[in-house]
Amino acid sequence: MFILLFQKQLSGQSVLYQQVSFDNNKGSTAYFLNSIEEQAKVVFSYSNMLCFEDDVELSRTSASIREVLNELFINCPSNFIVRGKKIIIRPYEGIPGKYVVRGYIRDANSKEALILANVYDEEKVLGTVSNNFGFYSITLPSGYLRLNCSYVGYEHKELFINLQSDTVINLDMQRDTEIKEIAVVQSKVPNRVKSTRTGTIDIPIEQIKNVPVFLGEVDVVKSIQLLPGIQSGGEGLSALYVRGGGPDQNMVLIDDVPVYNVGHLLGFFSIFNADAINHVSVVKGGFPARYGGRLSSVVDIRMYDGNTQDFKGLASVGILSSRIAAEGPLVKDKSSFSVSFRRTYLDIFSGLIQLNDNNKSRFYFYDFNSKFNFKLGERDRIYISSYLGKDQYDLQYNFQNVQVSPADASNVNQVVQTYDENDIGWRNEVISSRWNHIFGDKMFVNTIASFSNYRFNIGQRVNYQTDGVWGVVNQKYFSGIKDFTLKTDWDYFPGTNHYIKFGASITAHNFYPGIDVYLQENATEVPVDTTYGGQRLFRPEMRVYFEDDLNVTDNLRINIGGNFSNFQTESRYYWSAEPRISARYLINDRMSVKAAYSHMTQYMHLLRTATVAMPTDMWLPVSDEIKPMRATQSALGVEYEIGKGFSLSLEGYYKTFKDILAYKESTGYFDFTSDWRNKLTAGEGESRGIELLIHKKTGSLSGWFGYTYSKTTNQFDDLNNGNPFPADFDRTHDASLFLLYRFNKNVNLSSTWTFGTGNPITLPETKYYSPDLPTQENNNNNNYNQYISERNGYRMPNFHRLDLGINFEKEKSYGSRTWSFGMLNAYGRQNPFFLYFSDSELDSGEVKRSLKQFSLFPFPIPYARYTVRF
Structure with a gap:
């Protein structure tokens, strides 16, 4: 009975939305009401106090009944009540509620x-x-x-x-x-057009899952690298270089918690399992005040909460790894879970191949995502999330049997099998608990307690013999960062087209830079020499923000706010007030102009060991001597909605950096003779560019085309003779095309084509022999020096590549299965991964030096993956 009444009520309400048309848009109020009665077969009932006019001009000749009535009685606002075929027009008493x-x-x-x-x-x-x-x-x-x-x-x-x-x-x-x-x-007015956000892109997760990538591993970061203004550090690597900034200047969030390393397999894959991801948003300009702590971008990743209705699962097998995922209700409509696990089996294959070899190597990585949510009532919810990921590489070599003196000083020597060993490992751990509460009808609060831990270690074990006594040298280098955070975010909706956000956070940073070297005899476990370095650095950081997004006029909307922070070092406090403002002006229903200004401050640095980002790069805080990095960015752009789900954006930006860090030319990563603070020099930078994005999210053919023209320079007093030089990640032209075509619901074809100007590189111009003594005529030690006139004075060859992928899906009784096939570097382009010099001796005895390149993927690489969903 309730359903029947409800359906009848909806039918009655829909009368107001029936379309009517008129021969002329001019006439009296009575004329238009009579015409509506004839067309819609309705009867109007109204008070004689209602304002009728003899001369009315409508904005159009065809509209819904509700829209016509709103224009007819614009000077005396009224409520329209439907009773069957009767429409009652009742003037509001006072201001409408x-x-x-x-x-x-x-x-x-x-x-x-x-x-x-x-x-x-x-x-x-x-x-x-x-x-x-x-x-x-x-x-x-x-x-x-x-x-x-x-x-x-x-x-x-x-x-x-x-x-x-x-x-x-x-x-x-x-x-x-x-x-x-x-x-x-x-x-x-389409949402992208009316939004105040500049430099922000929301990527549908379904498009991400269909981007063809290396060995069929669905990769969120690789998809992000295809967007304008964002590039990788090199072919196949998962680092992000955004609008002239380095990889340390990107804040990557998993359910509001930052992670400090996003790469597996030395950066060839990202840590994010797409099966666990609900939404991906990338902010690279016009930063809202809610985000703080980084200079270049925010990658906001939200994980699936879990199905509260039915149990669902997925299993997938590929060339490199396999993954499984499951979700379902704990208590239907009340609580749910979502878990996913991925692991490579490279170590299993290498173990079988090296079964009878003394020299052994192995590598593996895994990641595990879990999320639980509990609905406590209509106003309260609790979420518990976690991410665990690890990479490990081990190498054992130089096996031998040696005789050592026993530890108990007996006369019988012992035979011990020894081997040298290298290992490297890194891991991420993220755990968070969130509580949502709704105050009244307009206030939403999210409170978070989180823990994030990133560690890496490099180890080397080498056996040696001195005066017939065998010993072992162990050297370890380790670093990491561990965070404990409390944060609260408040969303307030004071009225339509008005949105306020504010919040605060406090983070206890614990940095762990260090080195651990010790010598030990094989016959005893007592070290004979020990060196320990590094210390735990405790650094608290506090932030408060306020953000107001509102309509100033019908056409002008602004987002204004500020992020205020404080960071404590050994004996001083750094603070920052970061204004943020974005504005949007509507030209028409499909086009808007946007402008933004942002000021950002970052209190931690990533000391990089190479021009590409590696997991072994070391996170360190600012100190009494080392200042925070700061950046300002201005942006101006146009947003145009071509059609439903089809948009075009054109945006230009100008960005400045201050107090960015680099290693001095005479020091490096493994220079342990000085404190890390003394190895660094501070400088400044500048980046400017124009970005074009055409993005289609719906229809049989979807995808995007992105193009970036940019220039980024750095200047350090202690580098390049104090002259400006191109940044390591400067790329003049960068273009990408991603297309996804759905033949039907079972078959889709995808392709990506990318092009980029070659990265800057520093090359020596002259090589000359350098004897130990100035008076030494003959050089017997083959020492030589190289002369470099300009830092990053050359560029690697241009990069371009085509990747293809196709998916075949079929419905099954248990769910569905998908076969995925693809080809990386389809036309076999030999793109440079790095350049190096090679010396060869000619018949004349002269040495010829040649510059050569190493290509990571010099030929087409096929992949296959099988996935079932149930």
């Missing part, structure tokens, strides 16, 4: 939160977006209205409601299974 509609936007089947979904009343151009937990709140005038909700990849949802009080509406969205684009009613 306003009420709050709030709730969560979720996937209809799994109840997963949909982040940044659009909720709006199209007629009044009033709207909002859901936050990172799918929560929304919007204030609307009372009466009948049409509430719309849209999200990329989901069917448009439309509700007719009679708003007479504050209301909770949870919007469950169905996935769009259609291949072809469907013409649906959408927001009058």
Whole structure:
């Protein structure tokens, strides 16, 4: 009975949204009402106090009944009440009431939160977006209205409601299974056009999963590198270089918790398992005040909460690794879990190949994601998330049997098998607990307690013999950073088109730079010489922010705020006030102009050992002598909505850096003769560029094209004779094209093509012999020096590559299965990974020196992967 009544009510409400048309847009109020009655077969009932006019001009000749009535009675606002075929027009007494509609936007089947979904009343151009937990709140005038909700990849949802009080509406969205684009009613002004955010890109996770990558490993970071303004440190590497900044200047968040290393396999794969990811957002300009602590970008990754309705799973086998994932309810509609695990089996293959060899090597990595969420009530939820990942490489060689004197001083020598060994390892650990609470109807609070730990170590064990006594040297170098954080974020929705965020955090940073070297005889476990270095550095950091996003006029919207921070060193405090402002001006319904200014401060540095980012790079805090890095960025751009889900953006930026660090020319990573503070020099930098992005998110053919023109220079008093030089990651031209074509729901083909100007490189111009003594005529020790006139004075050859992939999916009784095939570097381009000099002796006895290149993937590399979902 309830269902029947509810359906009847919706039918009655929808009368107001029936389309009517007129021969002329000019006439009296009575004329238009009579015409509506004839077309819609309705009867109007109204008070004689209602303001009727003899001369009315409508904005258009065709519209819904509700839109026509709003224009007819614009001078005396009224409520329109539907009773069957009768429409009652009742003038408001005083100011029309306003009420709050709030709730969560979720996937209809799994109840997963949909982040940044659009909720709006199209007629009044009033709207909002859901936050990172799918929560929304919007204030609307009372009466009948049409509430719309849209999200990329989901069917448009439309509700007719009679708003007479504050209301909770949870919007469950169905996935769009259609291949072809469907013409649906959408927001009058597309969300990307009306948003104040500049330099921000939201990537649909389904597009990420279809980007062809090395050995079929779905890689979030590799997909991000295809966007304009973002590049990798080299072919195949997962470091991010954003608008002239280094890899340490990017804040990568997993459910609000920063991670300090994003690479597996020395950076060839990222640590993010796409099966566990719900949403990816990249911010590279116009930073909102909520983000602080980095200079160049924020990669905000949100993990799946878990299906609260049904148990789902996935298993996938590839050439390099296998992965499994599962999600489901703990208590249906109340709590859920989501777990995923990935591991390589390179160590298993190498172990079988080296079964009878004395020299052995092995490498493996794994990562594990888990998330649990508990619904305590309509206003409270708890989330517990974790990430664990590790890489380990071991090498054993030089096996031999040696005789050593026994530890108990007996006369019988012992035979001990010895071997030399190298090992390197690094790991990430992230654990967080979050509590969501809704205060009233307009305030949403998220409180976080988190722990993040990143460590790496390099070890070497070498046996030696002195005066017939065998001993062993162990050398270890280790570093890391461990964070404990408390943070609270408040989202306040004071009114429609007005959004306020504020919050605070305190982080206890623990830095671990160090070296540990000791000598030990093989016959005893007592060290005969020991050297320990490094110490734990405790550094607290506090931040407070405020951010206000509001409409100044119908066309002008601004986001203004500030991030305020304090960082403690050995004996001083650094503080920073970072203003942030972004503005958007609507040219028309499809085009807007955006501008932004951001000031950022970073209190930690990454000491890099090479021009590419490696997991062995060392995180260190600012000190009394070393100042924080600071950057300012200005950006100006245009956003244009070509069609539904099809946008174009053009943006230019100018960015300055101050107090960036580099190693002095005479020192390096393994120079242990001086403190790390004395190995560094500070400088400044500048970056400018223009970025173009054409992005299509819907339809049979989707993808994007990105192009960047940029120039980045650095200047250090102690480097390059004090002259400016191109930054290690400067790339003049950078272009990428990603296309995904769906033939039908079972088959899709994807391709990526990338092009980049060669990276800067420092090369010697002259090589000359350097005897030990100036008077020595003959050089017997083959020592030589190299003369370098300019840092990064040359460039490597240009880079370009084509990757292809195809997926075949088929529905099964248990779910579905997918075969994925692809080809990396399809036309076999020999792109340089690094350059080196090679000497060869000619018949004349002269030595010829040649510059050569090493290519990481010099030929096409196929891949295959099999995946089942159940």
